[in-house]
Amino acid sequence: MQIREATEADFEKIWPIFHDIASAGEAYAYPQDTSKEEANRLWMHLPRKTYVAEEEGQILGTYYIKTNQAGPGSHVCNCGYMVSTTARGRGLATSMCEHSQIIAVELGYKAMQFNFVVATNVGAVRIWNKLGFDTIGSIPKAFNHPTRGYVNALVMYKWLET
Amino acid sequence: MQIREATEADFEKIWPIFHDIASAGEAYAYPQDTSKEEANRLWMHLPRKTYVAEEEGQILGTYYIKTNQAGPGSHVCNCGYMVSTTARGRGLATSMCEHSQIIAVELGYKAMQFNFVVATNVGAVRIWNKLGFDTIGSIPKAFNHPTRGYVNALVMYKWLET
16 A cells, blocks of 8 residues: 555546545535535645555545645644545554655644544544544534534644654 | 625725734734735635625725535634724624624524634634633644744634524
8 A cells, every 4th residue: 555646537536435425424524415526626626735545556545635724824734534435444544644744744834733523433533533633622513414413523633843 | 883795896995904914914814915816815705795894984894704614514604804903992893793693693504613713812812702602622833923923723613593
């Protein structure tokens, strides 16, 4: 498995992963009916960089990195990670998050912030905690979960500079 | 003083207010050198709606309202407020925030979130607290203040539905 920067051609393989996760409506603040064109813009073009985790020509996961706030907030980046359903439980999220922290420092960021971690996504919360992210806030009923209704969203944060 | 929806022509009077506040670099996550064109996009076009507080043809303050997160997060709005230096201390921020909460409910939002309140901006924090916003998170060293260095940014939140 290697993690490398995504090319525009990779989007054909990223799209099914994005679509699965967005349409489930349980983890990301994307509309469940996000179109392929909009997903391309959101995942490939709006961020500063996009990466894929690839194995034998298969794309198992993907992440983006972007500046979280402009100007006086621009030393903090934001990332989003998606793992293909077929590749869950193999530590992909951990590998991609570790990779993204190295890239973040290379790009000059001093900290990484996740703005909207759905509190019911306990697997993700556990991984980010293990990787050194602190939950620095909980936004009450900020996420409308398809089966659980309004649930909290967490703000998680890690200072990267040592 | 009346608060009304902004027209494109109002931007000529909004721009000096925006420019004063952005170039000071103490309160907003906008680059200090944000251009007039970019300010127009950020304040007038990116948001869902923009309002001005007007008195005798003078624009004393302005605010925007937009959806804070898409899809499952789209019931929460975000607002930003700016008051002209010449109109400070007259309760404009309070009036505009109260107005924005009414508009938010009219637009169907259930909650309002401020993502990035600079912790050293104690006047703003006090006003938002008084208006019922809770500080639900503090992001360590997330804002690079021109004289105080890295200071915390607060996440503030209010559920609007009664």
